[in-house]
Amino acid sequence: MSVAVLEALPTPDFGRVDWVREGLARGTLHPSLVPAHLEVPPPEEVREMVAVVCGELLENAVKYGDWTTGRSVELRIAREARPDGGEDLVVRVGNAVRPDDPAVRELLASVAWLRAQESPLAAYQQRVLSIAAATPPVTESRLGLLRIAYEAECSLGVEVQGDWLVVEARLALP
Amino acid sequence: MHDLAEGDLAIRQRSVTGAAPVLELTWLGRSVDQQPREKLGPYFQQALAEAQEDRARLELHFERLEHVNSSTITAIIQFIQEAKSRKVPITVVFDPARRWQRLSFEALRVLSGGGLELRSL
Numbered sequence: 001m002s003v004a005v006l007e008a009l010p011t012p013d014f015g016r017v018d019w020v021r022e023g024l025a026r027g028t029l030h031p032s033l034v035p036a037h038l039e040v041p042p043p044e045e046v047r048e049m050v051a052v053v054c055g056e057l058l059e060n061a062v063k064y065g066d067w068t069t070g071r072s073v074e075l076r077i078a079r080e081a082r083p084d085g086g087e088d089l090v091v092r093v094g095n096a097v098r099p100d101d102p103a104v105r106e107l108l109a110s111v112a113w114l115r116a117q118e119s120p121l122a123a124y125q126q127r128v129l130s131i132a133a134a135t136p137p138v139t140e141s142r143l144g145l146l147r148i149a150y151e152a153e154c155s156l157g158v159e160v161q162g163d164w165l166v167v168e169a170r171l172a173l174p
Numbered sequence: 175m176h177d178l179a180e181g182d183l184a185i186r187q188r189s190v191t192g193a194a195p196v197l198e199l200t201w202l203g204r205s206v207d208q209q210p211r212e213k214l215g216p217y218f219q220q221a222l223a224e225a226q227e228d229r230a231r232l233e234l235h236f237e238r239l240e241h242v243n244s245s246t247i248t249a250i251i252q253f254i255q256e257a258k259s260r261k262v263p264i265t266v267v268f269d270p271a272r273r274w275q276r277l278s279f280e281a282l283r284v285l286s287g288g289g290l291e292l293r294s295l
Contacts, residue, residue, distance in 0.1 A: 018206050025241070045273050052274065056244065059208075125284040131248055132255040132285055139211070141248035151277045 005030045008072040012062045020075065021055035033077060035087070040174065049152035050077070050089060053169045056144035057093035064103040065095035066163065079173075087173045091154075094166040104160060107167070110145055111158050120149035175224050180213045182206060187221070195230035197221060201239040205246040214246075218253045225262045232262055236279065237269035237295055247278060254285055263289035270294040 007020055023029025027047050034046045041049070054075060061073040073095040080088045097104050117123035124146045131138055148154050154169035175197070178185040182204040190196040199221060207213065225232045234250070242250075257264040268279040276294070283292055 014206070014208055018204075022204075022241075048273055059243070121281060124281050128251055128281060128284055131251045137211070137252050138248065141244040143244035143247055147244060150281070151274060 005033060005075075005077050007075040009058065009062065009075075010072045012065070012067050014059065014062060017055060017058040017062060020058065021051045024054055025051035030077070033079070034089070035079070035173065038173065046089070046171070046173070049154075049171060050091065052152045053091045053148050053154055053171070054093070056148055057091065057167050057169065060107075060144055060167070061093050061095040064097070064101070064107070065165075066098050066101070067096075069096040069163065071096045082172070089171045089173055091169045091171075092166055094164060096163050097160070097165045099160065099163055104165060107145075107165075108158055108160075110142070111156050114145060114149055114156065120146070120153070124150040175220060178213070178217050180207065185217070189224075189228070189230070191228075195228050196233055197225045197228070197230045198233045198235060200235040203239070204241040205239070206241065206243050208243075208245055210243075210246045210249045211252075214249050214253075218249075218256070222257060222260055222262055225257075226260060232257060232264040233267060234264065235267045236275060237267055237272075239275070241274070242278070251282070251285070254282070254290060258285075258288035258290060261289065263291070265291040265293055267293045267295065 009016055020029065025048050034043045034050065036043055038046060058073065058075060065073060073093065076092045078090050080090050082088055114123050117126070127143060127146055145156060148169050149156060152169065152171060154171045157168040157170070159166045175187045175189065177187055184202045186200045186202065188198040190198065221232060254264055254266070266279055266282065268275040270276040279292060286292070
């Protein structure tokens with residue numbers, strides 16, 4: 001079974017991002033997205049994890065996307081079957097970018113760095129230490145992808161095709 | 175010291191006097207501001223100054239907080255670090271039954287020492 005949903009953000013609106021995140025966390029938005037039969041993790045925790053993922057990815061898209069193209073940010077969520085019989089919940093956020101934007105290079109480097117770390121917790125704590133030690137204080141958290149990997153237990157993927165960026169977060173369901 | 179109300183976030187302050195004074199800051203609601211340091215920074219500075227003057231322990235109560243964004247987590251990390259550097263003892267209280275609180279605040283154990291205590295309910 002696969003359930004795919006789509007939200008589109010036509011403008012860089014953080015309020016709308018929060019509305020989507022909150023709706024997913026409470027289960028009022030697309031309630032059929034999370035299987036009701038899960039025991040570990042329970043459905044409410046899965047909803048919370050999906051909400052964290054969507055919130056962070058949409059925030060990044062709003063912050064770093066290219067809004068001059070007139071294209072909306074797209075959020076897609078699907079349940080996809082795995083070969084072992086289980087299911088993955090897959091979140092994909094797509095947005096227009098300028099291919100030469102340093103933020104795109106930094107995103108690719110961040111995902112590569114995260115994959116090379118001992119664990120998502122170790123990566124998260126490394127960033128916590130880095131924030132604590134920074135002088136002057138950092139203004140950008142750069143915690144979003146780390147929260148997705150650590151708090152939401154997702155694997156991350158990035159694909160850039162021309163001026164379109166897709167970031168994928170994949171959560172394995174039991 | 176006063177309470178703070180900013181968007182969906184409220185912080186209520188309470189001073190406990192006595193032999194072991196405490197300045198409690200109880201966080202309520204949701205913190206989703208993209209630039210939280212603009213409002214929280216001056217508030218934190220005031221709290222640190224008052225705690226230093228009263229030789230009080232700062233207690234940050236997050237157990238009733240519903241959600242924080244990454245920018246707010248960054249501001250909290252910076253607040254904890256500044257309290258440590260100014261030798262103001264600080265306690266972070268959270269609810270481990272809430273998954274995001276358990277994971278977010280347990281990870282802050284990497285900052286332990288220098289007067290920081292993490293306490294789960």
